[in-house]
Amino acid sequence: MEGIIFDIKHFAVHDGPGIRQTIFFKGCPLNCWWCHNPESQAANPEKFVKINKLDGKEFRKKITVGYKIAVNELFKIISGDQVFFEESGGGVTFSGGEPLMQADFLYEIAKLCKQNNIHTCIDTTGYASEKTIKKITEVIDVFLYDIKLIDNELHKKYTGAPVTGIIRNLKCLDQNKKNVVLRFPVIPGITNTEKNLSEIKSFIKSLKNINQIDILPYHNISNGKYERFKKENKMSSAQALPDKDMNILKAEFESIGFNVSIGG
Ligand code: SF4
Numbered sequence: 001m002e003g004i005i006f007d008i009k010h011f012a013v014h015d016g017p018g019i020r021q022t023i024f025f026k027g028c029p030l031n032c033w034w035c036h037n038p039e040s041q042a043a044n045p046e047k048f049v050k051i052n053k054l055d056g057k058e059f060r061k062k063i064t065v066g067y068k069i070a071v072n073e074l075f076k077i078i079s080g081d082q083v084f085f086e087e088s089g090g091g092v093t094f095s096g097g098e099p100l101m102q103a104d105f106l107y108e109i110a111k112l113c114k115q116n117n118i119h120t121c122i123d124t125t126g127y128a129s130e131k132t133i134k135k136i137t138e139v140i141d142v143f144l145y146d147i148k149l150i151d152n153e154l155h156k157k158y159t160g161a162p163v164t165g166i167i168r169n170l171k172c173l174d175q176n177k178k179n180v181v182l183r184f185p186v187i188p189g190i191t192n193t194e195k196n197l198s199e200i201k202s203f204i205k206s207l208k209n210i211n212q213i214d215i216l217p218y219h220n221i222s223n224g225k226y227e228r229f230k231k232e233n234k235m236s237s238a239q240a241l242p243d244k245d246m247n248i249l250k251a252e253f254e255s256i257g258f259n260v261s262i263g264g
Pocket of ligand 1: 028029030032035037038040097
C-alpha cells in the first residue's frame, strides 16, 4: 500500500514525548486561515516554481511538493531512528495535513510501528468519521488533538469545515480513556476571543479523562510560503500575541485544572 507524504522531520521535540520522527501527510479537509503549511492542503503532489534571488538575479527551480511512498519503505525510514526513540522515550508522529485523510495507509504504517515497539502519536484535526477514529485508536498511543473554535458557524468560516464531528470524536476518545493532549492555536482576533475562550473552557472542563492542553502561539513565518504557492493569505498582517498574554492564557487554563504548555 502507498500513501502521499510531503516531508519527514527527524529529531523533532515538540510533536509528542521524547525525540520523534514526524511524518507529514499530504492533504487536509480543512482550510484554516492561519495554516502554517499551505502546501499540505491539496491531497495530491503539487508543482511550483521556487525563486531564489542572489546579487539582483532570479534563479527559478521547478519543485514538486509531495510524493508517494510505500508502507515498507516508510517503515524503513522510521525504524532508522529507533535507537533515538528508545533512549529518549520518543517515537513517530504522524502529522500533516491531516493523516486521517489517508486512514488506511495511516493504519498500516502505525500498525507496523506498534508491532515493532515504536511509540505512535498523531497530530490531528479530528475531522473524520467516528468509525475511522475508533479503528485508529488500535494503533495510536497519543492523540495531539486540535481544538480551535466551538461555534459551528465560526469554525466553518475560519476552517472551511464544521466542528460537530470533531467534538463528537473528541468525546469518544475521552469516554474510551485514550491518551489525548489538546492543542489550542491562539489566533489573534479569531480563537482568542472572550466568547470562544469561554466556550472552549466550558467544553474541555466537561471532559472526564483529558487534562493536558498545549497553547500554540500564532506566528507569521509562513507568509513567504503563501507567496511561493500562490495561495491567498488572509492573515498577512496578523501579529503574534505578546508573551505576557500567552502567560495569562496559560494561567486561565490552569485555573480550570489543566496542565498547560506553551508551544507544545
Ligand atoms: S488543519 Fe492544520 S494542516 Fe489543515 S488547514 Fe488547518 S492548519 Fe493547515
